Amino acid sequence: MSESQDDAILRVSASSNPQAVASAIAHAIYEKGSCKIRAVGAGPVNQAVKAIAIASGYTAPRGISLVCVPGFQSVEINGESISAIVFKVSSVN
Numbered sequence: 001m002s003e004s005q006d007d008a009i010l011r012v013s014a015s016s017n018p019q020a021v022a023s024a025i026a027h028a029i030y031e032k033g034s035c036k037i038r039a040v041g042a043g044p045v046n047q048a049v050k051a052i053a054i055a056s057g058y059t060a061p062r063g064i065s066l067v068c069v070p071g072f073q074s075v076e077i078n079g080e081s082i083s084a085i086v087f088k089v090s091s092v093n
Contacts, residue, residue, distance in 0.1 A: 008035040012051065014043025021047065022054035025089055029059055029066065034090040040075060045085050052089060065092040 008028040012021055021037070028035035039048040056066045068089050075084045 008032060010035060010037045012037055012039045012044045012048045014041065014047060016044070016047045016051070018047055018050040018054055021051035022058055025051060025055035026058040029055070029064060029089065029091050030062075034088065037087040037089065038073065038075070038084050039087075040077070040082055040084045048085070048087055052087060055089070059091070063093060066090070067092050 008024075010021060010024055010028070025035055025037070037048045037052070039045045052066070052068050059066060066089055068087050071086050071088065073084045073086045074081050076082075
């Protein structure tokens, strides 16, 4: 996935609060129409998926449906190149 200046990139860890991440996703959708969530590892991916589901519930009353496209991105951590999962979340409406 290519990074664009328009997308907010939210980094999620295993200890991230899904409701807080969902709120950040919803605000990014309201302001810019899309965002990216980056997660490295099973725990962070789990929290990210929960947050996307919760964010969908936050945006639905405003008539905004979300679409999520997963992908991979190489991230350098401690000098090592590691694959991260990146979720591109956009509004349909």
